[in-house]
Amino acid sequence: MERRTFCLGALGAGLMLDRAARAAPAYPSKAVRIVVPYAAGGGPDIMMRQFGPLLGAALGQPIVVDNKVGAGGVLAAQHVAQAPADGYTALMGSNSHLIQKALQPSLMFDPVNDFVPVTAIATSPTVLVVAANSPYHGLQDLVDALRASSRKLNYASGGIGSGAHLGGATFVTLLKAEAVHVPFKGSVEIPISLQRGDTDFAFTIAGTAIPQVKSGKLRALAVTSREPLAELPGVPPLYDLLHSDLAVQEFWFGIWLPGKSPAVAVDKLFAAATAALKEPSVRGMFEATGNRVIQSASPRADAAFVRDEYRKWADIIKLTGITAG
CATH class of the missing domain: 3.40.190.150 (Bordetella uptake gene, domain 1)
Structure with a gap:
């Protein structure tokens, strides 16, 4: 009797689960x-x-x-x-x-x-940029300045831990050079700081950098992709200089x-x-x-x-x- 009750109960539970499954709307509903x-x-x-x-x-x-x-x-x-x-x-x-x-x-x-x-x-990727009137016309110019300048150059970012901060810190560290990090409240302030001469270089997201470069406001020195960007012909990947996967960001x-x-x-x-x-x-x-x-x-x-x-x-x-x- 107990076994029969158990079997009937199990059967009933199975039928209820089956009905519930059939009643549930298919994803996405x-x-x-x-x-x-x-x-x-x-x-x-x-x-x-x-x-x-x-x-x-x-x-x-x-x-x-x-x-x-x-x-x-x-x-x-x-x-x-x-x-x-x-x-x-x-x-x-x-x-x-x-x-x-x-x-x-x-x-x-x-x-x-x-x-x-x-x-x-x-x-x-991000793009290593300087102001259009910067004395650094190519990547090697900036590298030489970082290694030999009598003053520490600085780089802009949209805040601690931002992509611009990590890009700049990685670049300087792999070069075994030094530079001062200048964090702003947001990334929109980076191009302005470069054009005013408040900062020397920065890493900005490609979507921001490319229009500024094409309009003549900024100059691109390198990209953080492993391969060059079609939108920035002649601008080398930073990887080619640093030969580290950590430079590919x-x-x-x-x-x-x-x-x-x-x-x-x-x-x-x-x-x-x-x-x-x-x-x-x-x-x-x-x-x-x-x-x-x-x-x-x-x-x-x-x-x-x-x-x-x-x-x-x-x-x-x-x-x-x-x-x-």
Whole structure:
């Protein structure tokens, strides 16, 4: 009798689970929100707002862009890490999150273990720039000045731990030279400081540097990509001088879901992003903001890429001795 009751109970439970599974709507059944840790109107925000409709069309549901700015991307990362792992809230993840965690281990999120990387979508190097009227006409001119100047040259950044700070500190450290770091409240102040003569050189994101160089306001001396940029012909990669992988500094963006998100959500978002990134218009849109399209071979490959990048940026921070403050 007890065995019969148990069997009937188990059968009933199985039927209920089966009905629940059949009743659950297939993913995605509603809009997907992507949290962007950058201000509205900035390069990454524009890129995601342009990419979002194409991603939504491939996914079959709208993409809603939600800007959550603060603490170098930390606020957005913490918000998404704590969101329901149902596939409907994603983060525009980037190496900035890896940098912030390496600088501040006590932060309440783990960029490697609290997220499921879906795919990378775009990347951009920085450009070593000086003012158009600077006495440094080529990379070697600046190198010679750093090694022999009677005064310490200085370099601008948008703040401690920013890409411009890491680029400048890596450059100077690998040269075994010295320079003074001048942090500003934001990266928009970097070109102004160079043109005023307040600072000697800086590393700015390609999307900012290229228009300034083409307009004749700044001069490009090197790029932090491994290969030259087509938009800056004749400007050498910094790697060619320093011969260190740590001098190759690309700032990339991708789509991350909260940890333990269902595999169906990860796979469908990956498939939709892959399809959208193949659209011919995407390349032009990304290049307009100084980025180029990159695609992960799979979510697993993207996860491996993120882990490798985390180790690399931790090595850069160790090399330069940068601290959060």
